[in-house]
Amino acid sequence: MHSLKRKQILKTDLAGAWRFFSDPTNLATITPASMNFRITSPPHEGEMYAGQIIRYKVTVAPTITVQWITEITHVRKPYFFVDEQRRGPYAFWHHQHLFREIDGGIEMTDEVNYEVPFGPLGRLVNRLFVGPKLEGIFEHRNKVLSGIYPV
Template sequence: MKIYTLKTVQRLPISVQEAWNFLSDPANLKVITPPYMGFDIISGGDRAMYPGQIIQYIVTPVAGIKTRWVTEITHVKEGEYFVDEQRFGPYALWHHKHFIKEIENGVEMEDIVDYKLPFGFLGQVVHPFLVGPKLEEIFEFRRKKLHELFGEI
């Protein structure tokens, strides 16, 4: 069983509260997701984030294939972190931690995603040239979009 980890760190010239308000609002996921992914929230994104919140999405990650993705917000400490975990979707495991901390002149945001692909050995074979690069591309889009919206430190 191979579990992969993707970690990103980004610094923005905004307050913790501004970062929290943006990142903890599920509607903003569409803003920071590449348009070609056809990201749409079906249900569960209409309230302030809370532990136990179930959010259902439709995404089109590869080759125009629409996929339903269901995540649960499992942990929330307002202004500091939240965790979303996939309940149903394309991964065998998806555990995404979002951390926010105050730094000089802004905030530092850290994302840590631990994930496992389905299909055993076949999933491991496609990871280096399909899944891994695609996730890095998605998070790079997110980084650029957040800098566009909030500026850079």
């Protein structure tokens, strides 16, 4: 099992952070353009809820596009939500999005636990490709969000 944890301070309030991060259409804004991220689920009106299924297509490597299906498994507005992969490129994916009010804004924490398929080969692929790619994706998110919510 591999883990990635990122914290970022955003100059907004809990309601603003929740509005942005609980809307899956904003994922394309914070995902690198090279990943060609697209939501393929029908548009959802209303609040995020536990049990919500979201379908995406994402380019994971040049010429390799995969379908990714996640389920929102836990929601406690405006403090956290969890998405888990139901189908996609990982053997296991559990992503917690946590929001905590602090002086001058909110502290957002992303905590991802994941596993790459294919056993020992997957561990090598993670070390050489998947891990660095995820680090890059979250670094990109950090930069984009710093522009949207400057501290």
